[in-house]
Each structure stands twice: as structure tokens, then as C-alpha cells.
Amino acid sequence: MPAPPPAGKSGPGEGAAPGRPRRREYAVLGVLLLVFLALRLGGVGVNPARFATNDEFHFAWAGQSLLETGRPMSWSYFPTATNTMATDVPWRPKPLTIVCPALDHPPLFSLLTGSAAKLLGSRRVAIRGLDPARPAWVYTTPLTGLRVMMVLLGALSLFLLFDVMRQVSGPAGAIAAGLLYACAMPIVVHQRLAVSENLGTVLLLACVWTAARHQNGRMTDRTAARVLALGTAAAVLCKVVFGVQALALFAWFCATGRRRLAHWSLAGAAAGFAVFLAYGWLENGSEFFQGLAIHSSRFEGFSTLFSLVAVPKIAHERETNLLIFCGWLALVARIGLGTRNPLIGAAPGYLLAFLFFPAASQIYGWHVLPFYPLLCAALGEVVQRTWTSSARGPAWLFLLLFLPVWAAALHDFAPSGVQAERWAYLVAVCGAASLPLVRPGVRTRILQGAVILLVGSVAADEALKVVRSDNHQREILARPRTTAAKSSPPQTTATQTAR
Numbered sequence: 001m002p003a004p005p006p007a008g009k010s011g012p013g014e015g016a017a018p019g020r021p022r023r024r025e026y027a028v029l030g031v032l033l034l035v036f037l038a039l040r041l042g043g044v045g046v047n048p049a050r051f052a053t054n055d056e057f058h059f060a061w062a063g064q065s066l067l068e069t070g071r072p073m074s075w076s077y078f079p080t081a082t083n084t085m086a087t088d089v090p091w092r093p094k095p096l097t098i099v100c101p102a103l104d105h106p107p108l109f110s111l112l113t114g115s116a117a118k119l120l121g122s123r124r125v126a127i128r129g130l131d132p133a134r135p136a137w138v139y140t141t142p143l144t145g146l147r148v149m150m151v152l153l154g155a156l157s158l159f160l161l162f163d164v165m166r167q168v169s170g171p172a173g174a175i176a177a178g179l180l181y182a183c184a185m186p187i188v189v190h191q192r193l194a195v196s197e198n199l200g201t202v203l204l205l206a207c208v209w210t211a212a213r214h215q216n217g218r219m220t221d222r223t224a225a226r227v228l229a230l231g232t233a234a235a236v237l238c239k240v241v242f243g244v245q246a247l248a249l250f251a252w253f254c255a256t257g258r259r260r261l262a263h264w265s266l267a268g269a270a271a272g273f274a275v276f277l278a279y280g281w282l283e284n285g286s287e288f289f290q291g292l293a294i295h296s297s298r299f300e301g302f303s304t305l306f307s308l309v310a311v312p313k314i315a316h317e318r319e320t321n322l323l324i325f326c327g328w329l330a331l332v333a334r335i336g337l338g339t340r341n342p343l344i345g346a347a348p349g350y351l352l353a354f355l356f357f358p359a360a361s362q363i364y365g366w367h368v369l370p371f372y373p374l375l376c377a378a379l380g381e382v383v384q385r386t387w388t389s390s391a392r393g394p395a396w397l398f399l400l401l402f403l404p405v406w407a408a409a410l411h412d413f414a415p416s417g418v419q420a421e422r423w424a425y426l427v428a429v430c431g432a433a434s435l436p437l438v439r440p441g442v443r444t445r446i447l448q449g450a451v452i453l454l455v456g457s458v459a460a461d462e463a464l465k466v467v468r469s470d471n472h473q474r475e476i477l478a479r480p481r482t483t484a485a486k487s488s489p490p491q492t493t494a495t496q497t498a499r
Contacts, residue, residue, distance in 0.1 A: 028175055029162050036158050036182040039463055040151040043470030044192050045144040046477060048314075051092040053364065056113075056194040060141045062102045063114020064122060071283065072110065073137070074102035078294045083287050086136035089127055098127075098136040101283045103291050106276045108237040109196040113146055120145040146194040153198055154191040158182060160205035161343075161373050165380050167212045168341045172387035176455050177380025181373065183459040186321050188466045189314055190366045197369035200235060200242040204370050207231040207249055207265070211342040214261065225261055229268030236272030241354070242370070243269045248349035252342055302355050313365035314469075322408050323458060326401045327375025333397060334378045343377045350374070383455060386447050392436060395447055399432045402454040409461035 058074045065073035073085070075096035083102075088095040120142040127138050161181055165174035181187060191198060207228055214224040228249065235242035246269030253262035280288030309328050312320055334344050350370075382401060385394035407425040435443055 025166060025171060029159065029178070032162065032178045032182050033155055033158060036155055037151065039183065039188050039466050040154065040192055041148065042467070043473065044147045044151060047470045047473040048189060048193060049473060050143060053193065053195065053366070054091070054096065056143060056146065057141055058102070058104070059110045059194065059196065060113045060117045060122070060146060061139050063107070063110035063112065064118050064139055065114070066107060066110065067114055067118060071100055072102045072107065073098065073100040075099070076102055076104055078104065078291055080287060080290060083284070086127065089136065089138070098138070101287060103280050103283060103288045105196065105239055106237045107279060108234060109199050109239065112199065113194055116146055116149050117141050143194065147192045150194050150198045151192060153202060157202045157205050157373065160202070160209045161376065164205070164209050164212045164341070164343055165377060167216055169381050170384045170388065172451070173380035173384030176383035176451070177376040179455065179459045180323065180379055181376040183462040184321070184323055184372070184376070185462050185465040185469065186312065186314055186324055186365060186368070187372045189469065190369050193366050195366050196239045197366050199238050201370045201373065203231050203235045203238065203242065204245050205373055207245060208343045208346065211249065211252070211261070214258070215340070215342065221260060225264040228261055229264045229271070232265050232268035233272035233275070236269050237276060240273070240276065243273065244350055244353035247353040248346040251349035252346040255345065307363040308368060308371065312368070322405050323462060324375060326405055327379050330378035330382050330401055331375055334381050339381065341377060341381060343374060344381065347374045383451055387451055395435060398447070398451070402458065403428055403432070405458050406454045409457050
């Protein structure tokens with residue numbers, strides 16, 4: 001990885017590290033937060049569908065039962081002979097097996113969602129599976145309420161992303177990254193889910209925010225070390241795979257000569273993993289280590305990166321999004337050019353370490369949530385360099401990334417259809433090819449106008465996709481359910497109540 005510019009200095013074409021945010025930057029952030037909340041809360045109860053992933057129920061049940069009984073109870077795909085409470089419990093999309101203790105994941109996120117569910121009125125109800133002699137229970141989880149909580153948690157991630165970009169890139173990059181993060185359809189839909197990746201994303205951004213403040217001299221070594229240790233420990237206790245955050249930060253701090261912070265990042269993750277091991281051992285040591293062995297056996301090779309980039313999904317369904325793909329291209333370009341942005345500088349370590357953990361065939365849309373801030377930050381840095389420089393390199397990179405996405409967006413807006421889209425794209429390409437003939441000062445103003453037009457149009461198109469997707473889900477829910485009822489498993493009193 002190319003060495004980044006020294007801390008406190010800017011790379012070519014990048015704004016100097018600013019001080020405290022100005023009033024108008026707070027105003028812009030407020031508008032972005034309103035857009036963020038409006039898009040996510042508008043369809044929070046319908047899209048994704050209620051049973052898009054049963055992981056939402058897994059965490060909430062495990063957390064609430066841990067609070068009430070001292071033992072985590074939930075469903076699991078990896079039951080054993082000794083921890084199974086009930087098998088073939090009717091549920092959607094397929095029957096579940098209820099286990100106790102449920103030790104598939106660390107307890108932090110489960111406690112968060114379980115506490116919220118309990119406050120929202122979730123209660124325990126009995127349920128029976130294939131064997132009537134082995135009763136179990138589930139909870140009447142208020143899923144919409146949990147998803148609203150996730151949206152509010154996600155708003156914190158927008159603030160952290162905006163402030164990191166403002167500190168290490170500049171105002172134009174911060175606004176562009178924040179706008180795309182607020183509007184991009186895959187991010188909007190997945191941030192509604194009550195899954196651990198939402199908390200993991202916030203913890204990653206909190207650690208990067210700490211690194212950026214330390215880099216700009218606004219946080220002491222001791223304070224930064226403590227925050228990083230707590231952040232990486234909490235990340236591991238949220239989900240073991242988020243331990244890759246510590247490895248990514250370790251690589252970045254070593255590359256920038258801040259080895260004390262590198263060591264504290266690893267120490268925090270190690271402490272978090274030790275707490276998880278102690279928790280599993282105290283609950284049921286044999287069950288816990290057997291579960292870890294089962295999870296390890298699911299490894300399918302190092303093709304996970306291909307699944308992340310080339311097989312994008314909305315929940316379980318494959319759906320290509322050109323903006324996200326261009327985000328991956330921008331991330332590669334910014335890593336290759338060198339950057340002082342810790343969010344991008346830590347990306348190689350994060351990606352390479354991430355490949356060690358998941359099964360490629362079981363990468364779902366919400367698993368990519370921690371990567372979305374990296375992609376938006378890379379696109380934001382491309383915008384910042386284009387906004388402040390009349391050099392050809394940044395301009396061509398910006399146009400290469402955003403012109404195709406803008407042209408695809410025209411297909412949603414242009415009433416004349418594909419032909420109008422093609423002609424508009426041809427005119428834009430010809431105009432871009434003529435830019436070297438224009439004086440540098442005029443070229444800068446033209447590029448700034450192009451930034452406003454292209455980024456604004458792309459963000460508006462993504463917001464429109466969100467609205468259309470939500471309306472489509474509402475139409476599905478409004479249809480007669482006779483056909484679906486015939487193919488669905490029989491409902492018990494518990495499942496009817498939970499719905």
C-alpha cells in the first residue's frame with residue numbers, strides 16, 4: 001500500500017485538515033440526517049419483508065431470554081443433542097429448531113436488541129414443535145420497533161462518516177459521501193434490519209473517527225488508545241468477524257508510525273475475544289466449543305471477495321447496483337493513489353482479514369453493511385479532488401465513475417426512454433473529451449457544476465429506487481394471501497401473536 005502523506009498534511013488536491021465544523025456544515029449535516037431518516041423510516045415495517053432474515057429474531061430472543069433467565073435461548077441451524085429444546089417449530093420461511101443455550105454469537109448485540117424488545121413490550125409465549133413432550137417458547141418480538149432503533153443507530157454512522165470526511169478530506173467530499181450514504185438503496189434497505197452488522201458499522205466508524213481526530217492533533221494518545229481498545233473489544237463482542245477491524249486499524253497505524261495505537265487496537269480485540277470465551281465456557285463449555293468447530297467447518301475458500309463485489313444482494317435476492325460497483329472501483333483507485341483518510345487507508349487490511357471468516361455461499365446483503373462507508377468515502381474523496389483541482393487525472397476519474405451511473409439514472413427520469421438516455425450520455429462524453437481545451441479556471445467551474453449535477457442526480461435516483469421498492473412491497477402485502485397460506489407452514493398461536 002503506498003505510504004500516505006504525513007499526519008497533518010494534505011495530499012495533492014486534498015483540502016487541509018479543518019478545525020471545528022462551521023455553522024453551515026452543521027446545517028448541511030442536519031439536512032442529510034433528515035434525508036437519511038425519511039428514507040429509512042418510510043418503509044421500515046415493510047421492506048425488507050418481516051421474514052427476510054430470521055437473524056433479527058435470533059438476536060432479540062437470545063438477548064431477552066438472557067436478561068430474564070440468565071441463559072440465552074433462540075433458534076439455531078447448528079443444534080446438538082444436548083441443547084435442543086424443540087424441533088420443527090412452525091415458522092417462516094421454514095421450521096426452526098429452538099436451542100438453549102444459544103451460543104452462535106457473542107452477547108453484546110443480543111443484549112441490545114433484547115433490552116429494546118423488552119422495553120417495547122415483547123413477552124414470552126409457549127410453542128411446540130415436532131415432539132409435544134419437549135415444549136419451548138419464543139417471544140412476541142416487536143420487529144418494527146427494533147428496526148426503528150436500528151435506523152436511529154444508523155444515523156450515528158452518518159454523523160461519524162461525515163465528520164471523518166470533513167476532517168481528512170474536505171467539505172465537498174463530506175457532503176458527497178454523506179449524501180450517497182443517505183440515499184443509496186442497498187444501504188437504506190439493509191440499515192432497516194435489526195442485525196449485528198448495523199452495530200458493527202457504527203463501531204468501525206467510531207474507531208476511524210478516533211483515528212482521524214488523533215491524526216489531526218485533536219485527541220491525545222492516551223484518550224485515543226482507550227477509545228480504540230473499547231471500540232475493538234465491543235466489535236468482537238458484537239460479532240467475532242468484526243475482529244478484522246482491529247487488524248485493519250493495526251495495519252494502518254503501523255503504516256503511519258503510530259505503533260502505540262496499533263498495539264492498543266489489537267489488545268482491545270484480544271480482550272473482547274477473551275470475554276467471549278469466558279462467557280461461552282460459563283454457559284456451557286462443551287456446547288460452546290462444539291459450536292465454534294461447526295462454524296469453522298463452513299469455510300469454503302477465499303472466494304468471499306468475489307461474492308462481495310460481483311454478486312451484490314438486497315437481503316437474499318441478487319440485485320446489481322451500479323453506484324456500489326463504482327464505489328468498489330473508487331476504493332481501489334484511492335488506495336492505489338495513497339490517502340491520509342484512515343477509513344480508506346484501513347480498507348486493504350479490513351478486506352484481506354475479512355476473507356478468513358465467512359462462507360462465500362452464505363454472504364447476504366446485510367453482511368456488506370460495514371463496507372458501505374468505505375465505498376462512500378472513496379467516492380467522496382474523488383469528488384473532493386475534482387472540486388478543488390483542475391488537473392486532468394481527478395477529473396477523468398470522477399467522470400469515469402459517475403457518468404455511467406448518471407446515464408443509468410436517466411433511464412428512470414427520461415420520458416423518451418433508452419434513446420434519450422443514450423443521446424444524453426453521448427453529449428456528456430463529448431463534453432468531457434473537450435475539457436482539456438478549456439482554460440483551467442473555467443474548467444474548474446465546469447467540473448464543479450458537473451459534480452453538483454451528477455452526484456445530485458445519482459442520489460435522487462437512488463432515493464427514487466427506495467420509494468419504488470417500498471411501494472412494491474406494500475403492493476405485495478396488500479394482495480390476497482390464499483395462495484401463500486397454502487404453501488406456508490402451519491401457524492401456532494405464538495407465531496400469530498408474534499406477527
